[in-house]
Amino acid sequence: MTDQAHARAVRRQAMVRLGLFFVVIFAVAIAVIVGGIIDVKPKALQEEIRSTGPLAPLVYVVFSGILGALFVPGPVMAIAGGLLFGPWVGIPLGLLSAALTAVVCREISARLGRNAAEDLAGATLGQLTAWLDRYGLVAVIAFRLLPAMPDAPLNYAAGLTRLKAWQIGVGTLIGSIPRTLGWGLVGASAGGGSNWLAVAGGALIVAADAGGALIAILAARYLGISPRALIRRMRGQPAEHAASPWRGQPDPGASPTIAPMRIAIDGPAGAGKSTVARLVAANLGFTYLDTGAMYRCAALASLRGLPPGDVDVDFDAEGAVYLGGEDVSLLIRTPEVSSLASQVAAEPDVRAGLVARQRELMSQGDWVAEGRDIGTVVAPDAELKIFLDADPLERAQRRADQLGADVQEILAQQQERDERDRTRQTSPLMAADDAVRLDTTGMSIDQVVAKIAELAKSRGAAA
Ligand code: DC
Numbered sequence: 001m002t003d004q005a006h007a008r009a010v011r012r013q014a015m016v017r018l019g020l021f022f023v024v025i026f027a028v029a030i031a032v033i034v035g036g037i038i039d040v041k042p043k044a045l046q047e048e049i050r051s052t053g054p055l056a057p058l059v060y061v062v063f064s065g066i067l068g069a070l071f072v073p074g075p076v077m078a079i080a081g082g083l084l085f086g087p088w089v090g091i092p093l094g095l096l097s098a099a100l101t102a103v104v105c106r107e108i109s110a111r112l113g114r115n116a117a118e119d120l121a122g123a124t125l126g127q128l129t130a131w132l133d134r135y136g137l138v139a140v141i142a143f144r145l146l147p148a149m150p151d152a153p154l155n156y157a158a159g160l161t162r163l164k165a166w167q168i169g170v171g172t173l174i175g176s177i178p179r180t181l182g183w184g185l186v187g188a189s190a191g192g193g194s195n196w197l198a199v200a201g202g203a204l205i206v207a208a209d210a211g212g213a214l215i216a217i218l219a220a221r222y223l224g225i226s227p228r229a230l231i232r233r234m235r236g237q238p239a240e241h242a243a244s245p246w247r248g249q250p251d252p253g254a255s256p257t258i259a260p261m262r263i264a265i266d267g268p269a270g271a272g273k274s275t276v277a278r279l280v281a282a283n284l285g286f287t288y289l290d291t292g293a294m295y296r297c298a299a300l301a302s303l304r305g306l307p308p309g310d311v312d313v314d315f316d317a318e319g320a321v322y323l324g325g326e327d328v329s330l331l332i333r334t335p336e337v338s339s340l341a342s343q344v345a346a347e348p349d350v351r352a353g354l355v356a357r358q359r360e361l362m363s364q365g366d367w368v369a370e371g372r373d374i375g376t377v378v379a380p381d382a383e384l385k386i387f388l389d390a391d392p393l394e395r396a397q398r399r400a401d402q403l404g405a406d407v408q409e410i411l412a413q414q415q416e417r418d419e420r421d422r423t424r425q426t427s428p429l430m431a432a433d434d435a436v437r438l439d440t441t442g443m444s445i446d447q448v449v450a451k452i453a454e455l456a457k458s459r460g461a462a463a
Contacts, residue, residue, distance in 0.1 A: 018160075021112055025156070029070035038063070040072055045080055060084060061097045068101035069108070071152040074176070075183040082187025087197065091184035095173055098180060102155045102172040109159030137167045144175025146216050147209040178208035261286070261366045261461055263452070264374035267388035268418045268429060270395030272440050272448060276388065277370040278319070279449045284368070284461050289361060290321070291371035291378070292341070294354045296332035297323045299340035309349040313357070335413070342417045345372075346424040355427075366461070372421055375432035384459050386452055387431035391441040392418075 032038055039045065045063070052059045064077035077097055081090035135142075140163065143149060158168050185193075185201030263286065265277045274290055281288035293315075298308035300323060314322040320329045331337070344350050351373075358378045362369060369378065375385035390398075396411035403410070421429040431437060436455060440448050453461075 021109070022156070025069075025108075026071070032066075032070055033072065038067065040067060040076070046084055049080075049084055056084065057089065057093055060093055061100060064094075064097040065101045065104055068097065068151060069105050069155070071150075074098060074151040075179070078180045078183035079187035079190070081180075082184035082189075082193075082201075083191035084187075086191065086193065087185055087188040090188060091181055094180045094184050095176055098151075098176045099169045099173040101151070102158065103165050103169045105152065105155030106159040106163070106165055106168045109156040111159075136163065137171050139163075140167055140171025141175040142215065144172055145178070145208070145212040147212045178211070179205060182208060260364065261384070261456070261459070262362055262379050262382040263368045263456055264379050264382040264385045264432075264435075265368065265370040265388060265452075266372055266375050266386070266429065266431065266435070267370075268372075268395065268421065269414055270399045271388040271390050272398065272445065273370040273388055275445055276440075276448050276452065277368045279445065280452045280456070281368040283449060283453050284366070284456055286366040286368045286461075288319075289358065289367055289369040290315075291354070291358055291369060291374065293321045293332060294357070295345040295350070296337050296341045297321065297328060298350050298354065299337045299344045300328055300332050302344055303337065303340060308344045308347070309353050311353075313354075339413065339417070342420045346420065346426065348426045351426050372429040373427040375435050376430060377427045380432065384452075384456055385432045385435040386455075387435040387437045388448070389437065389439050391439075394441050 033040055039048070049056050049059050049063060060081060064080070068074065068077060078091075078094040081094035081097070084090060085093060140158070143154060155168075155172075182201045182204035185197045185204065187201075189195060189198035189201065263277075263280065265273050265280075267273050274292070277290070278288050280286070294311070294313045297311050297313045301311045302308040312324050314325075316322070320327050321332060322328065323332075332341075355373075355378050358369065358371075358374075361367075362379060369382075371378070375382055375387070392414065393407075393411065396407050396414050399405070399414070400407040400410045418429070438448060438451065
């Protein structure tokens with residue numbers, strides 16, 4: 001069996017195992033609820049729980065935990081809490097049970113389904129897992145705030161990721177506040193409280209749904225996500241494009257310059273190359289090439305036990321990076337890959353292959369390419385060469401702000417990578433003799449972009 005056929009067979013088996021896992025959970029849910037093991041009608045639930053006297057709060061939490069895991073929707077529990085205990089006790093208990101349910105579901109699926117999910121990770125879940133690793137607690141809160149998110153499937157899905165139990169618990173507790181409060185007030189009103197409680201609860205639920213939808217739209221805009229692209233990305237499929245310039249097929253007839261122009265931007269990590277290069281490309285209508293992403297793909301391939309010198313790297317019009325057709329845009333940004341990338345980039349064979357590909361891409365049309373050796377090796381005859389640099393502490397601070405990490409830790413990693421990039425035998429990081437040196441310390445991104453665009457225009461780019 002070829003490697004690809006084997007990988008497909010493993011994924012198919014993993015999907016069957018995951019499918020079975022959910023079928024079993026559904027079957028238990030139907031047996032318990034439809035079979036009448038627990039009567040979920042509010043009145044019956046209320047009586048059953050109330051009959052346990054002082055143990056009622058505990059019984060409520062346990063019952064709602066079980067029912068929540070069996071796909072009974074969260075609002076049912078929240079209403080029951082308000083109904084039984086009034087708003088002051090019922091709502092906190094409702095929140096506690098939502099958090100506990102989430103943690104219990106996570107544990108169940110982590111134990112029974114994680115292996116299957118990991119077999120699938122290369123395809124469907126890899127990207128999602130990388131997102132969740134990055135956003136952790138915030139991701140859980142955000143998912144909980146979204147309207148119309150089914151609780152139980154979300155809880156079980158969490159167990160298939162690397163999210164930790166505390167992130168699920170705390171995230172659920174915080175993210176469930178608006179709706180549990182709303183439904184709890186509705187329940188408290190039905191349990192004998194004022195009608196105004198129901199009105200306030202209803203208003204809160206509508207506001208929570210509208211607010212959640214708004215947050216989702218704003219977050220998607222901020223992160224540059226279109227739902228369709230996200231689904232494709234999570235599936236590891238390339239975005240739809242016919243002959244996107246990202247794939248190195250720019251239309252020479254559409255060149256915004258009279259003669260093709262290449263702008264080379266080199267510099268150490270954190271100097272702002274990628275942000276600046278991307279914006280300069282957008283500003284001038286050029287195509288952006290992130291050569292660092294190619295070395296990162298080589299590192300990821302190496303981590304997967306594949307030869308790093310023979311990687312098939314591709315880009316799409318939205319800036320996503322593909323390794324052998326799989327979207328790895330986020331996977332290549334982990335600290336593990338960053339560190340390995342600078343080691344892999346020191347290997348002459350790896351460089352030879354990637355430099356050839358970069359030259360091929362840049363052979364037609366207008367480009368802004370950024371990396372470490374663009375002006376010295378990849379395109380020594382580039383029309384404009386920039387060497388971007390900044391004070392090491394400022395560079396580390398920018399990265400730390402982006403990643404939410406400790407600046408001293410980033411500074412130490414950065415020094416190590418810079419040293420390796422500068423001292424390697426093959427194509428070390430250095431400025432070309434004719435490069436324009438730009439120290440961006442204290443400069444805003446807009447200022448740097450404007451400066452480079454101005455230089456480009458003075459050398460022939462269309463104004
Ligand atoms: O720019 P970056 O951090 O994404 O680059 C990842 C690694 O690849 C970095 O350690 C330097 C190396 N690299 C290189 O050697 N030559 C390039 N043209 C681009 C990146």
